[in-house]
Amino acid sequence: MTNYYKQIAVGVDFSEQSLQALQRAIKVAKQNEAILHIVSVVDTYSFGSVQAYDITYAEQVKEEREKQMEQLKDEAIAAGVTTVHAVVELGSPKVILTNLKDIDLVIISATGLNRFEKMIIGSNAERIVRSAKCDVLVVRG
Template sequence: MIKHYEKIAVAIDFSKLSMKAFQRAILVAKDNNASMQLVNVIDTKSFGSVAAYDLEYAERLKEERITKMDELKNEVIAAGVPIVEVTIKEGAPEEILTQLPGVELLICGATGVSNIEKMVIGSVAERIVSLANCDVQLVR
């Protein structure tokens, strides 16, 4: 039996696979007449130590992401998904993405922008699958 989803989230880090996941999420949301949440996580652990963490850099990055995410939101609305929410948070992607309230399906790319990190500590997608309280769809 195929489940009907009411709220779908998609993880966007602007990598090639996350943009492919974005397109898939639009199709799934339309097929399910579901709302859609676009989620971007500014991975602060990649900033290094607290001393090296530049608050101005993080703020500039967040402003850039807001602009890009608003463009994606407009694309989703134009595609026919009427309820679209944008979320931009700082922190660990696997923690934020697995604790999104009300989300029934999370769609994300199988790999993101940090292939070096994947070799060292494992993939974010792998941790999302093991931690999520909802269905997860990985896109290749």
């Protein structure tokens, strides 16, 4: 079997759906003997201009997620993925996940934690599918 995907990224916001996307990403990474990048984005754009949600709050959320990401990384390695990178970024999920370097496939869930944003301005999944420079796999939960 030819391994088409060498670098796979999966977006995780710790919703049930995104954890299902992670499970799919682990399977695809194993099948392709690919490097898996687990990416969690603290969506600072959803904070809006509310002063209570300043960069200090975002940094606290980032630190908490980094601890959780280590557990996900260990899980992927235990499942048989050889190389796993886990990263937490601050910003917009749709911007960060569509601008990852050297990624062949992005795996995301159809829905996540931010259901309000989906009703108002469209889902992250839709924008990622439209803007990505590589293949995108949308996992439905």
